Amino acid sequence: MMESCNCIEPQWPADELLMKYQYISDFFIALAYFSIPLELIYFVKKSAVFPYRWVLVQFGAFIVLCGATHLINLWTFTTHSRTVAIVMTAAKVLTAVVSCATALMLVHIIPDLLSVKTREVFLKNKAAELDREMGLIRTQEETGRHVRMLTHEIRSTLDRHTILKTTLVELGRTLALEECALWMPTRTGLELQLSYTLRQQNPVGHSVPIHLPVINQVFSSNRAVKISPNCPVARLRPLAGKHMPGEVVAVRVPLLHLSNFQINDWPELSTKRYALMVLMLPSDSARQWHVHELELVEVVADQVAVALSHAAILEESMRARDLLMEQNVALDLARREAETAIRARNDFLAVMNHEMRTPMHAIIALSSLLQETELTPEQRLMVETILKSSNLLATLINDVLDLSRLEDGSLQLDIGTFNLHSVFKEVLNLIKPVASVKKLLVTLTLAQDLPVYAVGDEKRLMQTILNVVGNAVKFSKEGSISITAFVAKSESLRDSRAQDFFLVPSDNHFYLRVQVKDTGSGISPQDIPKLFTKFSQTQSQATTNSGGSGLGLAICKRFVNLMEGHIWLESEGLGKGCIATFIVKLGIPEQSNESKLPFVPKVPANHGQTNFLGLKVLVMDDNGVSRTVTKGLLMHLGCDVTSVSSSEECLRAVSHEHQVVFVDVCAPGIDGYELAVGIREKFSKRHEKPLIVALAGNTDKVTKENCMRVGINGVILKPVSVDKMRSILSELLEHRVLYEAI
Amino acid sequence: MEVGQMQSRLADYTKSLFMEGILDAQFLQLQQLQDESNPDFVVEVVSLFFDDSEKLLNDIARALDQQCVDFKKIDAHVHQLKGSSSSVGAQRVKNACVAFRNFCEEQNAEESRRCLQQVKQEYYLVKNKLETLFTLEQQIVAAGGSVPMIELSF
Numbered sequence: 001m002m003e004s005c006n007c008i009e010p011q012w013p014a015d016e017l018l019m020k021y022q023y024i025s026d027f028f029i030a031l032a033y034f035s036i037p038l039e040l041i042y043f044v045k046k047s048a049v050f051p052y053r054w055v056l057v058q059f060g061a062f063i064v065l066c067g068a069t070h071l072i073n074l075w076t077f078t079t080h081s082r083t084v085a086i087v088m089t090a091a092k093v094l095t096a097v098v099s100c101a102t103a104l105m106l107v108h109i110i111p112d113l114l115s116v117k118t119r120e121v122f123l124k125n126k127a128a129e130l131d132r133e134m135g136l137i138r139t140q141e142e143t144g145r146h147v148r149m150l151t152h153e154i155r156s157t158l159d160r161h162t163i164l165k166t167t168l169v170e171l172g173r174t175l176a177l178e179e180c181a182l183w184m185p186t187r188t189g190l191e192l193q194l195s196y197t198l199r200q201q202n203p204v205g206h207s208v209p210i211h212l213p214v215i216n217q218v219f220s221s222n223r224a225v226k227i228s229p230n231c232p233v234a235r236l237r238p239l240a241g242k243h244m245p246g247e248v249v250a251v252r253v254p255l256l257h258l259s260n261f262q263i264n265d266w267p268e269l270s271t272k273r274y275a276l277m278v279l280m281l282p283s284d285s286a287r288q289w290h291v292h293e294l295e296l297v298e299v300v301a302d303q304v305a306v307a308l309s310h311a312a313i314l315e316e317s318m319r320a321r322d323l324l325m326e327q328n329v330a331l332d333l334a335r336r337e338a339e340t341a342i343r344a345r346n347d348f349l350a351v352m353n354h355e356m357r358t359p360m361h362a363i364i365a366l367s368s369l370l371q372e373t374e375l376t377p378e379q380r381l382m383v384e385t386i387l388k389s390s391n392l393l394a395t396l397i398n399d400v401l402d403l404s405r406l407e408d409g410s411l412q413l414d415i416g417t418f419n420l421h422s423v424f425k426e427v428l429n430l431i432k433p434v435a436s437v438k439k440l441l442v443t444l445t446l447a448q449d450l451p452v453y454a455v456g457d458e459k460r461l462m463q464t465i466l467n468v469v470g471n472a473v474k475f476s477k478e479g480s481i482s483i484t485a486f487v488a489k490s491e492s493l494r495d496s497r498a499q500d501f502f503l504v505p506s507d508n509h510f511y512l513r514v515q516v517k518d519t520g521s522g523i524s525p526q527d528i529p530k531l532f533t534k535f536s537q538t539q540s541q542a543t544t545n546s547g548g549s550g551l552g553l554a555i556c557k558r559f560v561n562l563m564e565g566h567i568w569l570e571s572e573g574l575g576k577g578c579i580a581t582f583i584v585k586l587g588i589p590e591q592s593n594e595s596k597l598p599f600v601p602k603v604p605a606n607h608g609q610t611n612f613l614g615l616k617v618l619v620m621d622d623n624g625v626s627r628t629v630t631k632g633l634l635m636h637l638g639c640d641v642t643s644v645s646s647s648e649e650c651l652r653a654v655s656h657e658h659q660v661v662f663v664d665v666c667a668p669g670i671d672g673y674e675l676a677v678g679i680r681e682k683f684s685k686r687h688e689k690p691l692i693v694a695l696a697g698n699t700d701k702v703t704k705e706n707c708m709r710v711g712i713n714g715v716i717l718k719p720v721s722v723d724k725m726r727s728i729l730s731e732l733l734e735h736r737v738l739y740e741a742i
Numbered sequence: 743m744e745v746g747q748m749q750s751r752l753a754d755y756t757k758s759l760f761m762e763g764i765l766d767a768q769f770l771q772l773q774q775l776q777d778e779s780n781p782d783f784v785v786e787v788v789s790l791f792f793d794d795s796e797k798l799l800n801d802i803a804r805a806l807d808q809q810c811v812d813f814k815k816i817d818a819h820v821h822q823l824k825g826s827s828s829s830v831g832a833q834r835v836k837n838a839c840v841a842f843r844n845f846c847e848e849q850n851a852e853e854s855r856r857c858l859q860q861v862k863q864e865y866y867l868v869k870n871k872l873e874t875l876f877t878l879e880q881q882i883v884a885a886g887g888s889v890p891m892i893e894l895s896f
Contacts, residue, residue, distance in 0.1 A: 441757070441760070441761055443753075443757050443760075445753050445890050446890065447749075447888070447890050448888040448889065448890060449888065480757065480761065482753070482754075482757060484750070484753065484890075486890070622822075623794075623822050623825040623826055623829070624790055624794050624826070625787060625790050625791045625794055625825070625826035625829045625830060626825050626826060626828075626829035628786070628787050628790055628829075629772065629775075629787055629829040629830070632772075632775045632780060632783050632787065633771075633775055635775075635779075635780065636774075636775045636777065636780070666821075666825075667821070667825075697825075718825070718828065718829070719768045719771070719828050719829055719831075721767070721768075721771050722771060722774055722775065
């Protein structure tokens, strides 16, 4: 028998060829199957990232088992033992299990794998996009950098040409332009003239009319506008290439004027003046204007406008400064010339002053002397005329010299403290002779609150008063002149004609108001305004030979103005007299000043000893009134007065304390001389004897002799004035005798 | 009326008295003697003068009316009156007295009586004027002003 072997017979009898082929295929399959996992392992090991190792193992196992199955299949072609069959079955079973597991696993894995793929695609796209954007940003940043640099270049200079040239150069460089040109409007504003180009060195005065449509289009918007390369503004170079010229862009550049800048507003683009900037890309480059490039161009155009306006402002101010400097120089020159002229004039005046006055003095002095000599009536008349004329001339010279000094303001007041009351007295004394000759009564009234001392220019004040009073005397043939002086308060001005003159009260100044009223020939109202002008005399004045150059009032007015005052005249008409008033500002001296000056009581004119304070005197007068007056007088002088009305009383009252005894010697009932004798006999000691003064009605020789005989020390004529009493007393006390003619 | 106007009226009035010769410079002397220690000096003296003069004039009139005219006494009175009037500055009164005295020396009663009339006339005139003057001064003082000091020159 065939032994029963555990061999397995194949199902059908082996076909030799087919078997062979199967045998070989299985072998290669197994080979491939075994090599695949090896390859996988190898490559996975190589790659760092592979998340599915477990899958790989599974798949490896599946492949290996499949390979094993096919390998084992090689033994089943022929008769094989049962062991092989069992191994084969085991392998197949295992393979089936693993492959099912793998299949199941793949269901999970493959979608994941696919999604990985899509994400990868997505990320790649994103990366590409970011790259693009980066590129854009970089471009923009570069543009910004270019603009900043351009601006910096443009604004770093204030020179117009430099600005424009720099603009074109920088723009050309930044944007890699073929050509860049600037068209400026002409003066007329009707044409655009080619002013600057980048490449061409000397632009010929190529101009186009301004009202082309393309230009209007550009001017009407503040954006950069693409224009055709064939339009007149863009056709700058001869068409070199046969190819396409590059794209052209034009932008307007506003030309701001100084007047566009309002103080509080931004500049209004109300100006119609624009320049045109034309930019051309290189031809044949197929380049196109990008948006960021256009923006750059617009920004640059604005900056250029600002830079140009700054340059314009600078030009203006430079011009103005130059002008001012010129004017300054001219003014300086003029001033120096004027000063020279004034100096020359002053020198001339000074010289002429001296030269003119010297002969005048000689003439006047010698004529006066001549007057004193023996002359025939005709000669006397001639000499008098000479004297009068030369006096007139001397006055004229003085007036003219004074006035010319006053005119150019070189006259300054000599300020000092002076006795105001005595100024008026002085004027009175000076005017007395003339007034008495003309039989004019002159009265002077000083207000009680008028300060005795004042600070000001004494000489010129006196000159003014004298002038005014002199005029009053001159123009009055008869009547009276009254001078009043008082302190002006603001109310007192209301009723006068000086309405436009304001008093500024202050603590150390006061306003002196002097009014001179005369009953003379008066002034007609139409002449009043002319009075203070130089050299003018009214008709009536000129006809009467009144003398005077007509300068007096003009000088007065100047003096009064210097003293911050006002002078005016009022008259009701011809023949109705005239009132001259002036107000001047005088200072009030400080208290300390007054103590330095000698004590002057209300009545001025102090001679010698003025203080009789406490001097004990005795007055004997039987006439009550004159006794009271004499007593009051002596008390006013500060004496200690006892008065008696009879000789007996006198002898009773007199004591050694009395230094002076006043005795009335003209009273009929009393013998003053006996009284005097009696008084002297009363005091034996010499030093006790009082001084005896006789008050007499006349001072003829007889009286004087009688007085001297009885030992009377002095004689005074009644009535006595205060001044006289004072001087008598001081004389008496000094010399102990007084017998001068009174 | 305003103080300033009153003052100028006083000044004008005073001026007129001097211009007419009613007062002379002696009156101004009196005014000068008036000060804070002696504020009413002028009024006092003038009042004294008025009283004195009235008395004297009466005495003179009585003396002239006598049967036997005592010219010596009259002369003494007139002398007194002359002294008083010259002390206050009543110029015309004084001048009248001087004329009177001449006639007294001549012992001319008729002329003396005429002179007396003259003197009386002048006296009353000056009295009137001075009283008006003082009233004006009082008005000024009452209105708060001050009496201005007057100076003259002839």
